Amino acid sequence: MPLIETSLIRALQEARHVVVLTGAGVSAESGVPTFREAQTGLWARYDPDRLATPAAFADDPALVWGWYAWRRKLVRQAMPNPAHVAIRRLAELVPRLTLITQNVDDLHERAGHDSVIHLHGSLMDSRCSVCEAGHEASAEVLLAEPGPVEPPRCRLCAAPVRPGVVWFGEALPAQELAQAFAAAQRCELVLSVGTSGQVYPAAAIPLVAARAGARLVQINPAPTPLDDLAEHSLRGAAGIVLPELLDRLEGLN
Ligand code: BJW
Numbered sequence: 552m553p554l555i556e557t558s559l560i561r562a563l564q565e566a567r568h569v570v571v572l573t574g575a576g577v578s579a580e581s582g583v584p585t586f587r588e589a590q591t592g593l594w595a596r597y598d599p600d601r602l603a604t605p606a607a608f609a610d611d612p613a614l615v616w617g618w619y620a621w622r623r624k625l626v627r628q629a630m631p632n633p634a635h636v637a638i639r640r641l642a643e644l645v646p647r648l649t650l651i652t653q654n655v656d657d658l659h660e661r662a663g664h665d666s667v668i669h670l671h672g673s674l675m676d677s678r679c680s681v682c683e684a685g686h687e688a689s690a691e692v693l694l695a696e697p698g699p700v701e702p703p704r705c706r707l708c709a710a711p712v713r714p715g716v717v718w719f720g721e722a723l724p725a726q727e728l729a730q731a732f733a734a735a736q737r738c739e740l741v742l743s744v745g746t747s748g749q750v751y752p753a754a755a756i757p758l759v760a761a762r763a764g765a766r767l768v769q770i771n772p773a774p775t776p777l778d779d780l781a782e783h784s785l786r787g788a789a790g791i792v793l794p795e796l797l798d799r800l801e802g803l804n
């Protein structure tokens with residue numbers, strides 16, 4: 552357990568607006584794989600160029616749809632972990648908290664958050680790859696292992712339906728992006744949890760906030776590009792460190 556300094560507790564008690572930015576690491580302890588970790592990350596086993604770009608979907612929609620059908624099943628089976636619950640507790644304690652996630656799972660919502668800014672979309676959403684009409688997800692296949700599955704067809708234009716996530720080279724949803732950067736400009740503290748800080752524009756959120764005067768705190772067992780800028784880098788698993796931090800904040804130990 553990394554040392555939680557009193558100055559961090561005081562900074563959290565004083566902050567009137569906290570931005571929490573989460574990445575795949577916050578869901579790792581729920582059994583949802585991260586992307587870039589050497590042994591366990593998705594990109595160690597699967598090629599993002601073949602699965603997470605618009606060109607990959609155009610080239611082989613069944614391969615991509617089947618891979619997401621497997622990821623959907625993983626997330627459906629997962630439960631929020633103590634890190635998600637602790638972030639929910641933090642939202643009750645600070646005057647204002649903006650929760651921004653890069654994650655496409657719904658584990659923050661299932662931990663009780665009703666307004667989560669999803670920068671990279673949602674695994675459970677689907678839309679037409681051409682006309683963008685929404686597609687009812689209820690009948691979608693869930694796979695225990697990745698394998699090719701033909702995607703359903705759009706009811707309006709018959710083009711293949713795609714997952715409602717943001718792939719490389721695609722614009723992030725405009726409203727969510729604007730809300731996230733507005734919060735970064737105005738907040739007093741950013742808590743970055745479980746992100747490698749390599750994917751832009753999300754990775755710029757703490758940088759923009761720091762430039763506007765916010766304090767930076769991060770929780771991650773591994774080094775990140777924020778190490779030199781963060782006032783506190785708590786090196787550990789979010790599901791261990793965050794509940795401890797919240798206990799300290801609530802004066803429980
Ligand atoms: C723990 C833990 C525990 C483990 N507790 N921690 C500027 C410079 C260079 C490139 C670019 C740039 N601007 C844009 C780009 C291109 C690109 C990009 O950033 N590429 C870089 C990789 C080089 N960005 C884009 O293409 C974005 N679009 C864009 O910029 O569009 C411009 C445009 C404008 C207008 C019109 C058109 C275009 C889109 C990015 C989309 C990212 N999509 C993905 C897939 C989503 C769908 C899916 O799930 O399949 O999003 S990629 C993947 O990475 C996913 C994640 O949300 C994202 C971030 O990853 P994250 O969350 O940080 O995970 P990891 O695995 O990297 O890190 C996990 C961390 O957790 C590690 O640090 C661990 O140590 C830690 N951890 N266990 C706490 N228990």
Ligand code: ZN
Nearest residue numbers: 679682705708
């Ligand atoms: Zn369509």
